[in-house]
Amino acid sequence: MLILATMLNSITPVSAQLLPEIIITCEDEGEIDSGSVTRNVIIECTVENPSMFSEQVTIQVQAGELDSSAPESMTVAAGESLEFDVLFKSDEAEEPGEMEVNVTATVNQVNGLPYPLGPSDSEEIIITIIEYMNCNSEIGQGGGTFDGGDEISISAAVNCNSNKEGEVSYQVHLIKKNMGSSSWPSGFENIGGNCDVDIDVGDTGENCNFIIGTPDNLDSDWEGCIVIIEVGDIRPNSCPNSNKVDIKIKKKSTSLGIELGGNESIIEQLGITEEQLPVIGGILGIVVVIFGGLIYYRRKNREYE
Incomplete structure (x- = not known):
């Protein structure tokens, strides 16, 4: 009896690995800026095969209103794990808020043979559409x-x-x-x-x-x-x-093109030097005398008429 109990105890941990099994883990959350050029986020996941068999695993993504891309299937060796990416993409101007998505791994072949109703495991991920x-x-x-x-x-x-x-x-x-x-x-x-x-x-x-x-x-x-x-x-x-x-x-100027309020005097803006002032003054005086004489002469002629 003691020998039989000892054999059963030694067989139990080995028997626990005889059944196919799969474990999936993913990042918990991600953000999408639907106003960017890419409008997507990439979530990293890992599938682990703790069994004694080589397993083919299918990947299914439930993304709701989002588009998604992931490997359809992969083969995981006994006692090994594989990493893969799942891409989620939104429409342009997607309404801001949180979305719950799901990634599921299911065993469909064991050692190359079909395995109906194989075990599966799922991970829930929160995708946030940020405001922009x-x-x-x-x-x-x-x-x-x-x-x-x-x-x-x-x-x-x-x-x-x-x-x-x-x-x-x-x-x-x-x-x-x-x-x-x-x-x-x-x-x-x-x-x-x-x-x-x-x-x-x-x-x-x-x-x-x-x-x-x-x-x-x-x-x-x-x-x-x-x-x-x-x-x-x-x-x-x-x-x-x-x-x-x-x-x-x-800035505003006079009708003669003279700027008011500037740093230059009116004489300088007209291009007249101090030496020219007496000459110009004399000429203007003569013009005034002649013009006045003409007016006086015309008035006298009208009186005689």
Whole structure:
């Protein structure tokens, strides 16, 4: 009896491995940005064969609304394990939230022979579709040279792609050339205000119009550029290489082309030197005398008539 009990005890652990078995483990969770180019996530899984036999295992994925890709089957040697990837992919603008998916491994062959109703094992995975809202603006044509006091009209196209409804605001921003400052220039006015864009799920497109008032009392010409930025973004302090409109605002001048309020005197702006002043004054005096004489002569002739 003692010998029989000893034999049974020695056989028991071996008998436990005579039945086919499969164990699957996977990463618990993953995230998908449905606004990205790939819109997918890769989950790593492992199948382990603790039995004494070579097993062929089929892989089944229940992904719900997501597309999925995984090996259809694989052969796992006795006492070995294999790693494989499962790819989950969302539609564009997939609604944000959590999704529960399932990966199942089932033994269908043992030592190359069919094994109906073979053992299986499953892993549940949580896939999170993260919220996103991607917008960009493209400034329209325009720019050029304006007089002080003019109003400048600028348009921009705003295009968004989002998986949720929302709102985004854009504002116009002025940058003075070679100043290195992000502050709004003194004397200029944002007459039109900001542009609010209502965003739907999927693609949204809208045109924004902005109006800028320019000061009429500039001390000198103003040069710089106009850009469109999202409200809340950091204001740039220099003009970008693209997606901008270059402008120049000329300070007001008199009808003779004389600039008022500048650093040069009217005489200097007319190109007259101090040495020329007496000569020019004399010439102007003679012209006045002759003009006055002609008027006097014409009046006398009319009296005689």
